[in-house]
Amino acid sequence: MSGEPPGAAVTQEPAPQDAGAADGVAKPPEDSQQSHKGHGFFGLALGSVGVVFGDIGTSPLYAFREAMGAALTDGASRDSILGVVSLALWALILVVTVKYVLFLMRADNKGEGGVLSLMALAQRALGRRTTGIFILGLIGAALFYGDAVITPAISVLSALEGMKTIPSLHKVVNTDTVMLVAIVVLVALFVAQARGTAKVATLFGPVMAVWFLCIGAFGVMHLLDDPHVLLAFSPHYAVEFLGRHGLTGFLVLGSVFLTVTGAEALYADMGHFGRWPIQASWLFFALPCLALNYLGQGAFALAALEWSVAHGKVLANQDWFFLMIPGGLRAPMVILAAAATVIASQAVITGAYSLTQQAIQLGLLPRMTITRTSETQSGQIYLPQINAMLLVGVMVLVVLFRTSDQLAHAYGLAVTGTMVVTTSLAFVVVKRLWKWTWPAAIAFITPFLILDLTFLAANGLKIISGGWVPLLIGGALFTVMATWVRGAQILTDKTRRDSVPLADLIDILRARAPHRAPGTAIFLTSDPEVAPVALMHNLKHNKVLHEKNVILTVRATETPRVAEADRVRIEPVNEDFKKVYISYGFMESPNVPKALAVCRKQGLKFDIMATSFFLGRRSIVPSAQHGMPLWQDKLFIFLMKNAANPTDFFKIPPGRVVELGAQVTV
Numbered sequence: 001m002s003g004e005p006p007g008a009a010v011t012q013e014p015a016p017q018d019a020g021a022a023d024g025v026a027k028p029p030e031d032s033q034q035s036h037k038g039h040g041f042f043g044l045a046l047g048s049v050g051v052v053f054g055d056i057g058t059s060p061l062y063a064f065r066e067a068m069g070a071a072l073t074d075g076a077s078r079d080s081i082l083g084v085v086s087l088a089l090w091a092l093i094l095v096v097t098v099k100y101v102l103f104l105m106r107a108d109n110k111g112e113g114g115v116l117s118l119m120a121l122a123q124r125a126l127g128r129r130t131t132g133i134f135i136l137g138l139i140g141a142a143l144f145y146g147d148a149v150i151t152p153a154i155s156v157l158s159a160l161e162g163m164k165t166i167p168s169l170h171k172v173v174n175t176d177t178v179m180l181v182a183i184v185v186l187v188a189l190f191v192a193q194a195r196g197t198a199k200v201a202t203l204f205g206p207v208m209a210v211w212f213l214c215i216g217a218f219g220v221m222h223l224l225d226d227p228h229v230l231l232a233f234s235p236h237y238a239v240e241f242l243g244r245h246g247l248t249g250f251l252v253l254g255s256v257f258l259t260v261t262g263a264e265a266l267y268a269d270m271g272h273f274g275r276w277p278i279q280a281s282w283l284f285f286a287l288p289c290l291a292l293n294y295l296g297q298g299a300f301a302l303a304a305l306e307w308s309v310a311h312g313k314v315l316a317n318q319d320w321f322f323l324m325i326p327g328g329l330r331a332p333m334v335i336l337a338a339a340a341t342v343i344a345s346q347a348v349i350t351g352a353y354s355l356t357q358q359a360i361q362l363g364l365l366p367r368m369t370i371t372r373t374s375e376t377q378s379g380q381i382y383l384p385q386i387n388a389m390l391l392v393g394v395m396v397l398v399v400l401f402r403t404s405d406q407l408a409h410a411y412g413l414a415v416t417g418t419m420v421v422t423t424s425l426a427f428v429v430v431k432r433l434w435k436w437t438w439p440a441a442i443a444f445i446t447p448f449l450i451l452d453l454t455f456l457a458a459n460g461l462k463i464i465s466g467g468w469v470p471l472l473i474g475g476a477l478f479t480v481m482a483t484w485v486r487g488a489q490i491l492t493d494k495t496r497r498d499s500v501p502l503a504d505l506i507d508i509l510r511a512r513a514p515h516r517a518p519g520t521a522i523f524l525t526s527d528p529e530v531a532p533v534a535l536m537h538n539l540k541h542n543k544v545l546h547e548k549n550v551i552l553t554v555r556a557t558e559t560p561r562v563a564e565a566d567r568v569r570i571e572p573v574n575e576d577f578k579k580v581y582i583s584y585g586f587m588e589s590p591n592v593p594k595a596l597a598v599c600r601k602q603g604l605k606f607d608i609m610a611t612s613f614f615l616g617r618r619s620i621v622p623s624a625q626h627g628m629p630l631w632q633d634k635l636f637i638f639l640m641k642n643a644a645n646p647t648d649f650f651k652i653p654p655g656r657v658v659e660l661g662a663q664v665t666v
Contacts, residue, residue, distance in 0.1 A: 044277035045285075049212065050204030052269045052278055053286045054344030055151055055262025056096070057208060060215055060290065061158040061321050061337060063258035064088065064297045066408045069317040070251040071241075076305050076315040078228075083241025083249075085232035085298035087256040089291055095260045095419075095455075099448050101282050104267050104422065105275045107429045112560040112587060114268035115140035115418060116358045118425045120558035120586060125433035133428065138485075140421035141359060142477035144264070146414035146470030148352040149393035151261070152189070152345035154411055156182045158404035159337035165322040166330045179402055183395065189342055190391040193349065196373025196380050204343050209285075211340040214333065216289035219296025222324050225303035229295050254458035257412045259294070262344070264418055268351055271560060271587070293321075300324040352390060353383050354587075361556040361586040363488065364481045366643035370589055381589075393473065401466065409466030414474060416456040423448045480639065483628070487636035490627045491620070492526065499530035502551065506574060514545045520606040521546035522596075523614045524646070528553045528579050534614035537660040548606060551579045554590055554650065561585035568598045578604060592650040613652050617659045 049057075067084045074080065105113065109121040119137030123129050160182050163173045223229065231237065242249040266278060297320045308315040325333050359365040371382045401407045423445060431441040459467060523532040528551050539545065551573075562583045571579040582595045593608060600606075620640060622633035647657050 041277055041280075044273045045281040046205035046209060048205075048269070048273040048278045048281050049286065050201070050206070050208045050343060051347050051350075052265050052273065053212075053262070053282070054204075054208060054340065054347040055155070055265055056260065057212060057215075057262075057286060057290070058155050058159070058337070058341050058344045059259050059261060060293045060297070061162075061341070062154065062404050062408055063255070064294060065317065065320055066258055066405070067252050067255040068301060068320065069405075070248065070255045071245075072315065072317050073251075074245050074248045076308070078302060078305065079237065080241060080245070081298055081301050081305065082229065082232045082237040083245075084252060084256065085229060085294055086235060086238035087241065087253065088259045088294045089232055090235055090238050091256055091260050092287060092290060094451060096263045096266065097283070097287060099423075099451075100263050100266045101279050103448075104426060105270055105279065107426055108270060108275065110559050110561070110585075111271050111274070113266075113270035114355065114358070115144065115264070115422055115425070116355060116362060116364075116586070117268075117271075117560065118422060118429070120362065121433070122425045122428040124558050125429055133425065136421050136424055138364065138478055138481050139474070140418045140425075141355060141364065142474040142481065143414040143417040143421070143470060144355055145352060145477050146473035147261070147264075147418070148348045149390060149473055150397060150407065150411050150414070150470060151348040152186055152341075152390075153182075153394045153397040153401070154404050154407040155341035155344050156185055156338065157398065157407065159334065159341040160185070161319065161404060162322040162330065162334040162337055165319055165325075166334065167327050169331075175402055179398060182398055185338065185342065186345070186394055186398065187391070189345060190349075190387055190394075193382055193387050194371075194373075194384070196382065201380075204346070207336075207339050208343055211336055212286055212289040214336060215293040218325055219289075219292035219294070222296040222300045222303075223292075225299040226306070227299070229299040229302060232295065232298060250458050251461060253455065254412060254462055255408065257416060257455045257459060258408060259290075261411060261415045264415065264422070265347060265351065267422070268354075269347075296324060297321060349387070349390060352386055353381050356383055356386050357381060357589070358586045359481065361584065361588070362558075363556065364485060366484060366639045367646065367649045369644045369648065372589075397469065406466065409462045410469040411466075412459040413456075413462065413467040414470030416452060416459050417470075417474070420449070420452045420456055423452050480635070483632045483635050484639055486628055487632070487639075491618070495533070496527060496530060499527075499533070500536065502529060502531050502573070502577070505531040505535075506577065509545065509576070514539060514543055517544045517546050519546055520548040520550065520611040521614055522550040522552050522580075522611060524552050524554070524650075525616075526553060528581075532614070533616035533618075534658070534660045537616075538614060541660075545576065546612070549577045550604075551577060552582065552592070553579070554582045554584065554592065557583050557585055559585050560587040562588070564598070567595055568602065570599060570602050570604055580604070590650050592652055594651070608653070609656070611656060613647075613657045615646055615657060615659045 064084070067088065068081070071080045071084050107113075107118065107121065109117040109124075116137055119133060119140070122133050126133065157178065160178045163169050163178060163181075166173075242253065245252070266282065270278060300320055300323070301315075304318075305315050322330055322333070356365060356368065357370060360367060360370075368383050368385050371384070373380045373382050397407065397410070401410065427441060427445045427449075430436050430445060431438070436444070461467075463471070521535075521538070523535045525532040532551065535549070562585050567583060569581040569583075571581070573579060580596075580599065582590070582592065584590050596608065620633075620637045622630055622637060627633065628636065646652075647654050
C-alpha cells in the first residue's frame with residue numbers, strides 16, 4: 001500500500017501520527033457488535049460455559065495438587081490443608097467474581113472485552129494515543145501468547161495423567177505413554193483448526209456442562225469425609241496460613257493462582273456471548289461447581305491426613321482429583337477430562353486468533369492470512385501462521401517439561417502479568433471515561449492492583465523453574481510488535497518527507513495536463529494528504545492519468561465494529577480526484593470491493609471490472625546510520641517480506657491490481 005510498508009496494517013484512527021485523520025470517528029451503534037443477537041439467554045449462557053470457562057473449569061485437575069505440594073514442604077496439618085482450600089476459594093471470589101465478573105465486564109468497548117479492546121477504550125477515553133497506554137497494551141497482548149502456548153500443553157497432560165490412576169492401567173501407563181498420547185491429541189487439535197469448529201462448537205457447551213456437574217458431584221460426595229472443610233470459607237484460615245508459613249506460604253499462593261487462570265477469558269469473550277449470560281453462568285453454575293470440587297478435594301486430603309496420622313505415616317502429595325473418583329468411574333472421567341481440556345485448549349487457540357486479528361487491525365502486527373471457517377459466525381477465523389507457531393510452541397513444551405507438574409511452574413506468570421496490565425488500563429477508564437474522582441478511583445483500583453501484584457510476585461519465584469517460558473515468549477512477541485510499530489512509523493515519516501503534497505500535484509497537473517486514459521484508477525494509501533507513490537510512478541513512467549482517480553484510505557477505528565451506514569466517506573477534491581475513506585473496527589476483516597459498492601449509492605459510480613487498483617510496493621534496505629538498530633531493521637524487513645499480500649488481505653480482485661515498486665532505506 002502506498003504510504004506505508006507493504007506488510008503494514010490499515011491506518012489506525014485516531015492517532016497523532018496519522019496525517020489527515022478525519023474529524024469525528026465513525027461510531028457503530030451500541031448493539032452492532034453483538035454476534036450473539038438472536039440467540040436465547042439460556043443458549044448464550046450454555047455456550048459461554050463451553051467457551052469462556054474451559055480453562056478455569058479444568059484447573060481442578062492440577063491446581064489443588066500443586067498448591068498442596070508446596071504446602072507439604074512445611075509438613076502436613078489440618079490448618080495447612082484448610083488454608084490451601086481457603087486461598088483457592090477466596091482467589092475465585094476476589095479475582096474472578098469481584099474483579100472480572102462484577103467490575104471489569106462493565107468496562108466494555110462497545111460490548112467487546114480483552115486487553116487490546118481495553119487499550120483502545122483507554123486511548124479513546126484520553127482522546128489520544130499515549131506511549132504508556134500503548135506499551136501496556138503491547139505487554140498484555142504479548143503475555144497472552146505465552147498463556148496460549150502453555151494452556152493446551154498443561155491441560156491435556158493433566159487430563160491424560162489420570163490414566164495412571166485407572167486400576168487396570170496403572171502398571172502399563174507411564175510418563176512417556178501419557179506424553180505420546182498428549183502429542184497425538186494436540187497435533188490432531190491443531191490440524192483440525194483449518195476446517196473450523198463451527199460444526200462441533202455446539203457440543204462444547206453441553207460437554208463442559210456435564211464436566212462441571214461431574215466435578216461438583218464428586219466434590220459433594222467427599223464433603224462427608226470431613227465436613228469441617230466448610231470452615232475454609234472463612235478468610236481467617238487463608239490469612240493465618242500466609243502469616244505462619246512465610247516463603248512457603250508465598251509459594252503456595254503462586255500455585256493457588258492456578259485456580260483462576262482463564263479469568264481473562266471471561267472478559268475477552270464478552271463480545272461473543274454478552275455480559276449477562278456470562279455473569280449468570282459463572283455465579284449460578286461454574287463457581288458453585290468449582291467451589292464444591294475444591295472443598296471435596298480438601299475434605300479428601302483431610303481424611304487422608306487423618307488416616308496417615310493413625311497409621312504413623314507421612315502424608316504424601318498425590319493426584320487428589322482423580323483419586324477421589326471411584327475406581328470404576330475413573331476411565332470415563334479421564335475421557336471426559338480429555339474432552340474438557342481439548343475444549344479449553346480450543347478456546348485459548350481461538351482467543352489467540354481473535355487477538356491477532358485485533359493486533360493486525362490496530363497496526364501492531366503485519367498483515368497475515370485470515371481465513372473464515374464459517375459463513376454464519378463472524379468469530380470463526382483461522383490464521384495458519386499463528387496456528388503453526390502455537391503448535392510448535394506446544395510441542396516443545398510437552399517434550400521439554402513432560403508432565404503437568406513440571407509445566408505448572410511455567411504457568412501463571414503470563415496470566416498475572418496480563419492481569420496487572422488489565423487493572424492498570426481499567427484505572428484510566430474509571431478515571432477518564434467514568435469520570436470518577438481521584439480518591440474514588442485510587443481507592444477502588446488499588447486493592448485489585450495490590451492483589452494482582454502479590455500474585456505476580458508469588459509467581460515470580462518460579463522464574464528459574466519454568467516461569468522463564470512465558471516471559472521468553474512474551475518478550476519475543478513484544479519485540480516483534482514494538483519493531484513493527486516503530487519501523488512502520490519510520491517508513492511513514494520518511495515517505496511523508498519525500499512525497500509531494502496532493503494539493504501541489506493537482507496544481508502541477510492543472511498547468512501541464514498529461515494524457516488521459518479511460519476508466520477509474522484507485523490508489524491505496526495510508527496518508528491521503530500526499531500523492532501516493534504509485535500515482536507518482538504512473539505519471540512519471542507511463543505519462544498518463546485516468547479519467548477518474550480515487551485516493552483510497554482504509555482505516556481501523558478504536559471500536560470493535562463500524563456500522564455499514566458509516567463504513568464509507570467520500571470527500572471530493574476536484575473533477576479528477578476524490579478521496580474515499582473506508583473504516584473498519586478492530587474485530588472486522590477488510591473487504592474493499594464490498595465497501596466500494598456502497599460508493600455507488602453515494603454518487604461515485606464506476607465499474608469494478610474496468611477499475612485498476614494501484615499499490616505501492618517497497619523494497620526496504622537496512623541502514624545502520626539512522627532509525628532503528630541494524631538488527632531491528634533486519635527483523636522489520638523479515639516481517640514485511642512474510643506479510644500477507646495486500647491484494648488478498650483487502651479482498652481485491654488480483655486481475656485488477658497494478659503494483660509499482662521503489663527502494664527505501666530505513
